[in-house]
Structure formats: C-alpha cells, structure tokens
Amino acid sequence: MIIQELNLKIRKLLSKNLSLTNREAEIESRFILEHSLKVDHTYLIKNYGLSIETNKIKQIMNFVSDRISRKPLAYIFKEWKFYDMELHINPNVLIPRQDTELLVDLIINQHNDQGKIDILDLGTGSGAIGIALGNKFKNAKILLSDISFNATNIAKKNILRHKLKNISVIQSDWFTKIPKKKFEVIVSNPPYIDKFDVHLKDEGLLYEPQEALISKQEGYAAIIEIIKISPKFLKPNGTLYIEHGYNQHKKVHQLFLDNNFTTIEKNEDLNGIIRATSGKIKI
Numbered sequence: 043m044i045i046q047e048l049n050l051k052i053r054k055l056l057s058k059n060l061s062l063t064n065r066e067a068e069i070e071s072r073f074i075l076e077h078s079l080k081v082d083h084t085y086l087i088k089n090y091g092l093s094i095e096t097n098k099i100k101q102i103m104n105f106v107s108d109r110i111s112r113k114p115l116a117y118i119f120k121e122w123k124f125y126d127m128e129l130h131i132n133p134n135v136l137i138p139r140q141d142t143e144l145l146v147d148l149i150i151n152q153h154n155d156q157g158k159i160d161i162l163d164l165g166t167g168s169g170a171i172g173i174a175l176g177n178k179f180k181n182a183k184i185l186l187s188d189i190s191f192n193a194t195n196i197a198k199k200n201i202l203r204h205k206l207k208n209i210s211v212i213q214s215d216w217f218t219k220i221p222k223k224k225f226e227v228i229v230s231n232p233p234y235i236d237k238f239d240v241h242l243k244d245e246g247l248l249y250e251p252q253e254a255l256i257s258k259q260e261g262y263a264a265i266i267e268i269i270k271i272s273p274k275f276l277k278p279n280g281t282l283y284i285e286h287g288y289n290q291h292k293k294v295h296q297l298f299l300d301n302n303f304t305t306i307e308k309n310e311d312l313n314g315i316i317r318a319t320s321g322k323i324k325i
Contacts, residue, residue: 043093043094043099044090044091044092044093044094045075045079045086045089045090045091045092045094046090046091048075048094048099048102049071049072049075049090052067052070052071052074052075052102052106053067053068053071054067055106055110056070056071056106056109056110059110060109060110060112070109070115072086073115074102074105074106074109074115075102077105077115077119078098078101078102078105079094079098105118105119112245112246112248112249113249114137114246114249114250116131116137116138117131117132117133117137117249119131120132122137122138123138124138124142124143124168124170124174125143125146125170125174125177127173127174127177127204128203129168129169129170129173129200129203130168130196130199130200130203131168131196132192132196133249133250133251134190134192134193134196134251135167135168135190135192135193135196135251135254136167136168136231136250136251136254136255137246137250138167138168138170140312141285141311141312141317142170142171142231142285143174144285144309144311144317144318145171145229145231145283145285145318146171146174146175146178148283148309148318148320149161149175149227149229149283150175150178152281152320153179153226153227155178155179155180156180156181157179157181157182157226158181158182158183159179159181159182159183159225159226159227160182160183160184160185160223160224160225160226160227160277161175161179161182161183161184161185161225161226161227161228161229162184162185162187162220162225162227162228162229162275163175163184163185163186163187163229163230164187164216164217164228164229164230164232164268165187165188165189165216165230165231165232165233165254165264166186166187166188166193166194166197166211167188167190167193167196167197167231167254168193168196168197168200169186169196169197169198169200169201169209169211170200171229171231172184172185172186172197172209172229173186173197173200173201173204173206173209175229176201176204176206176208176209177204177206179208180208181208182208183208183210184208184209184210185209185210185211185212185220185221185225186201186209186210186211186212187211187212187213187214187216187219187220188211188213188214189213189214189215189216189253190213190251190253190254191213193254194211194212194213197211198211216264216267216268216271217267217271217274217275220275223275224275224276224277224280225275225276225277225280226276226277226280226281227280227281227283228268228272228275228276228280228281228282228283229282229283229284230268230282230283230284230285231284231285232257232264232265232268232284232285233253233254233255233256233257233261233264234257234261234262234264234265234285234286234287234290235255235256235257235261235287236256236257236260236261237256237258239261242255242256261287261290262290262293265284265286265290265294265297266297268282268284269282269284269294269297269298269301269303270297270301272301272323273301273302273303273323276323278323279322279323280322280323281320281321281322281323282298282303282320282321282323283318283319283320284318284319284320285317285318286317286318286319287317288315288316288317291308291316291317291319294319295308295319298319298321302323302324303321303322303323303324304321304322304323304324305321305322306319306320306321307319307320307321
C-alpha cells in the first residue's frame with residue numbers, strides 16, 4: 043500500500059468513528075503518518091506514491107485503533123511538541139497545549155534572554171514551560187516543581203532529552219518545599235477547572251490527570267494560593283505569570299490587586315481570549 047492510499051483509509055476511519063470534519067481527519071491522519079514514518083509534512087506530500095512496509099502499516103493501524111478509542115494522540119505517541127520542542131508525555135501529565143505557549147512568549151518578550159535570572163515554574167507537569175524557557179534563557183537558573191512524583195520524573199526525562207544544564211526539579215505541593223530564595227519570574231499553569239464544569243466531559247480531558255485539571259473553590263483554589271504566596275518568593279519588581287480559564291480573568295485581576303501586585307496585564311491568546319494574567323510585585 044502506498045502512502046496516499048493509507049492516508050485516505052485513515053481519514054475515512056477517523057471521520058466515521060470520531061465524527062471529525064474532513065479537515066480534522068486530514069490533520070490527524072497526517073500527524074499519525076508523520077510520527078510513524080519519522081518524516082515531516084513536505085516529505086509526506088512529495089512521496090505520496092511511496093510504498094509502506096507491512097510491519098509499518100500494522101503499527102500505523104494500531105495507532106489509528108487507539109485514536110478511534112478516543113485516546114489523545116499525545117498519549118498514543120508518548121510525545122508531543124511544545125514550542126518546537128518534542129517532549130516525553132504520558133497520562134501522568136497534561137498534554138502541552140498551544141494556548142500555554144502564550145506564557146513562554148510573554149516571558150521571552152519581557153526579559154533579557156542573556157540575563158542571569160532565576161525562574162520558578164510551579165506545577166510544571168511535563169516541564170514544558172520551564173524547558174522552553176531553559177532553552178531560550180541559557181544563563182538563567184530554572185526550578186521546576188510539581189506535587190506529582192510521576193510528573194517530576196517525566197520533567198527530568200525531558201530535561202535530559204534536551205540536554206539542558208540550567209534546570210533542576212523538585213517535588214513540592216506549590217510552595218511548601220521551594221527553597222527560601224527569591225525569583226525574578228514565577229510562572230504557572232495550575233489546575234483551574236471547577237469539578238462541575240461540563241468541559242471535563244470532553245473526550246480528550248477524560249484521559250488526562252484530573253488533579254492537574256480540577257481545583258476547589260470553583261476552580262480558583264490553586265490560583266488563589268499561588269497569587270497569595272508568590273510575593274514572598276519574588277524579588278523586587280519580580281513578575282508572576284499565570285494561566286487561567288477563559289472566563290476567570292476578572293477575578294484573577296482582582297486577586298492580583300488584593301495581593302499587592304502592580305503593572306497587571308491581561309494577555310490574550312490567538313483567539314483573542316484573555317487566558318493569562320501577569321503582574322509585578324511592588325518594590
């Protein structure tokens with residue numbers, strides 16, 4: 043079977059079993075083929091007439107079968123791309139999303155990438171944010187933390203994968219085991235979904251670690267704790283960056299005000315939705 047024939051077969055199976063649009067099925071089929079064949083999109087297009095070995099077809103169809111069971115592609119592939127970096131992924135950590143790249147962009151745009159700054163990534167999961175920053179800020183010292191032992195192991199694997207020497211990892215329930223030092227930057231993508239939120243029934247989220255998604259107090263518990271305690275760990279004029287839900291920015295803004303932050307900024311994602319808030323601690 044040639045690549046083109048297999049591509050059409052996969053698209054039809056995905057469309058039929060997952061109720062995807064033609065465009066969605068096309069994208070997912072391409073992801074599966076590129077990952078399985080270890081090629082990029084350009085190679086795939088130029089070699090549609092290339093025959094695929096039987097063993098490779100079997101592996102590809104196993105991926106398709108897993109996807110039809112509604113398992114996310116990142117967990118099927120056991121890796122996912124974030125900020126142009128491939129990361130090890132498993133069901134112990136959230137799948138890194140493009141929305142979260144907004145936090146990395148903000149920090150890169152607002153800080154000197156040659157600076158010897160200290161950065162803390164709270165609730166790091168796979169390490170996506172901190173590792174993307176470690177790759178950009180070569181002179182920075184970056185500390186990743188997560189309450190999950192399994193998550194810290196995944197983060198350590200990703201640090202090794204990208205051969206970054208400026209990052210360390212600690213298991214900590216938010217600030218409980220963070221060293222008594224000050225940081226120029228604290229960044230976090232914490233759990234912020236209310237346990238009754240209908241979005242938790244979305245097929246993809248059912249596979250992801252619920253403790254990394256759900257927070258008490260209608261989704262605000264982790265956000266409140268981070269904003270409340272961060273000033274004790276920030277250097278003068280240091281900045282906290284936090285991701286939150288699409289409808290949480292007003293309350294998050296008030297929490298920043300209530301906890302002595304200034305220069306508070308609301309930051310929109312690619313869809314024009316406010317998904318991150320940042321603020322500096324008053325000197």
